[in-house]
Amino acid sequence: MTTERRINHQIRTVGRLLQEYDQQRHMPLARFLTGFYKRNRQMGGNDRRTVSRLVYHYFRIGSAAPHADLSVRLAIAEFLCGEDSAVVQQALPELYPAIGLPMEEKLALLEKHTDFRLEDVFPFQAHLSAGIDGLDFVRSLFIQPDLFIRLRPTWAREVQVRLTEEEIPYHVLDKFTLGLSNGAPLDRIGGIAGKYTVQDYSSQRTGDFFEASNGENWWDATAGAGGKSLLLLDKQPGINLLVSDIRPSILRNLDERFEEAGFKKYRQKIIDLTKDTATILGGEQFDGIILDAPCSGSGTWGRTPEMITSFRSDSIQQYSAIQRQIAEQVIKHLKPGKPLVYITCSVFSEENEQVIAYLQDTGSVELERMELLHGYRHRADSMFVARLFKR
Numbered sequence: 001m002t003t004e005r006r007i008n009h010q011i012r013t014v015g016r017l018l019q020e021y022d023q024q025r026h027m028p029l030a031r032f033l034t035g036f037y038k039r040n041r042q043m044g045g046n047d048r049r050t051v052s053r054l055v056y057h058y059f060r061i062g063s064a065a066p067h068a069d070l071s072v073r074l075a076i077a078e079f080l081c082g083e084d085s086a087v088v089q090q091a092l093p094e095l096y097p098a099i100g101l102p103m104e105e106k107l108a109l110l111e112k113h114t115d116f117r118l119e120d121v122f123p124f125q126a127h128l129s130a131g132i133d134g135l136d137f138v139r140s141l142f143i144q145p146d147l148f149i150r151l152r153p154t155w156a157r158e159v160q161v162r163l164t165e166e167e168i169p170y171h172v173l174d175k176f177t178l179g180l181s182n183g184a185p186l187d188r189i190g191g192i193a194g195k196y197t198v199q200d201y202s203s204q205r206t207g208d209f210f211e212a213s214n215g216e217n218w219w220d221a222t223a224g225a226g227g228k229s230l231l232l233l234d235k236q237p238g239i240n241l242l243v244s245d246i247r248p249s250i251l252r253n254l255d256e257r258f259e260e261a262g263f264k265k266y267r268q269k270i271i272d273l274t275k276d277t278a279t280i281l282g283g284e285q286f287d288g289i290i291l292d293a294p295c296s297g298s299g300t301w302g303r304t305p306e307m308i309t310s311f312r313s314d315s316i317q318q319y320s321a322i323q324r325q326i327a328e329q330v331i332k333h334l335k336p337g338k339p340l341v342y343i344t345c346s347v348f349s350e351e352n353e354q355v356i357a358y359l360q361d362t363g364s365v366e367l368e369r370m371e372l373l374h375g376y377r378h379r380a381d382s383m384f385v386a387r388l389f390k391r
């Protein structure tokens with residue numbers, strides 16, 4: 001097949017894929033792609049890799065250039081998000097020589113020569129938390145965030161040595177945090193399972209707000225697969241921990257991760273925090289609670305760019321309402337003077353500062369500190385974390 005025919009074929013495949021995905025937008029793109037390739041076994045490895053890259057780039061430019069032909073829109077996305085591209089060469093040949101320029105210059109060229117407008121990419125600017133640089137945040141969506149691992153304290157040196165031996169490049173962000181390129185073959189390295197954990201850089205930073213003490217009783221109220229709980233236990237193994245979540249299946253993942261990490265002593269419950277918790281917890285009171293709230297996930301859309309166009313702005317208020325409701329529930333189980341650590345991976349003020357303001361207004365808590373974790377500056381997720389005290 002000539003190069004031109006191959007590219008046209010790949011573009012047609014992307015078109016077909018996008019049409020199918022349109023019917024299944026509830027599904028994460030990564031999962032949809034796995035199914036799509038299973039249904040299209042004739043596609044070779046190269047075609048799969050190219051089609052995946054094109055589709056991810058297509059979503060990275062969000063709502064921009066909506067009326068452009070598929071081939072032109074893909075070329076715009078490739079020009080902006082990539083370093084070389086046969087699609088750009090074919091569909092935007094006049095811009096192709098500039099594909100290696102810095103992003104700022106590429107943006108200016110696109111705005112001059114195509115329908116692309118930076119302000120169209122992310123339609124939720126008005127909702128951004130104060131302190132987020134809207135332009136920098138939008139530009140960060142064009143780049144896939146890095147893979148981060150957290151070294152567990154006892155094995156930090158050992159894991160680093162093994163990565164070096166296996167010639168896996170990494171950069172050190174701090175004592176326990178390494179950044180790696182996506183797809184780094186960590187599973188291939190023998191002897192390090194359970195000695196590190198995959199956890200985003202900003203997610204690791206939320207641990208600075210825990211400050212748990214030996215012998216205290218803590219509750220991770222939306223523990224999910226246990227990322228924050230593992231971080232908490234590595235920082236303070238001497239606590240008594242209750243983990244809960246609404247989803248039994250995710251708590252089974254947590255069990256597996258805890259087992260691999262060697263943590264055996266913890267309690268677990270299925271709790272829906274939108275319902276009365278007293279039926280399950282009675283009057284139990286904790287010395288510390290982590291509420292990593294269900295949220296829009298807008299701070300992580302660099303990893304899931306398909307969300308930029310499937311997310312509806314009225315969902316923000318719905319998330320905000322649930323966050324207020326479940327925060328009020330968990331605060332009932334906090335001892336006076338003890339901390340609630342409220343976390344989201346959202347960049348929207350309604351889910352962040354506005355929830356904190358609401359909780360303060362109820363009079364039940366006092367704010368110690370809150371911070372936006374500007375992951376978009378470090379090829380990481382962006383998050384929000386606040387530490388509040390029960391009055």
Ligand SMILES: C[S@@+](CC[C@H](N)C(=O)[O-])C[C@H]1O[C@@H](n2cnc3c(N)ncnc32)[C@H](O)[C@@H]1O
Nearest residue numbers: 222223224225226227228246272273274292294
């Ligand atoms: C941001 S995730 C937690 C991630 C986890 N803390 C970690 O670090 O891996 C939010 C969790 O809230 C749970 N959740 C959503 N609605 C809930 C509810 N009404 N009651 C309790 N948990 C809920 C979800 O199942 C999800 O696991």
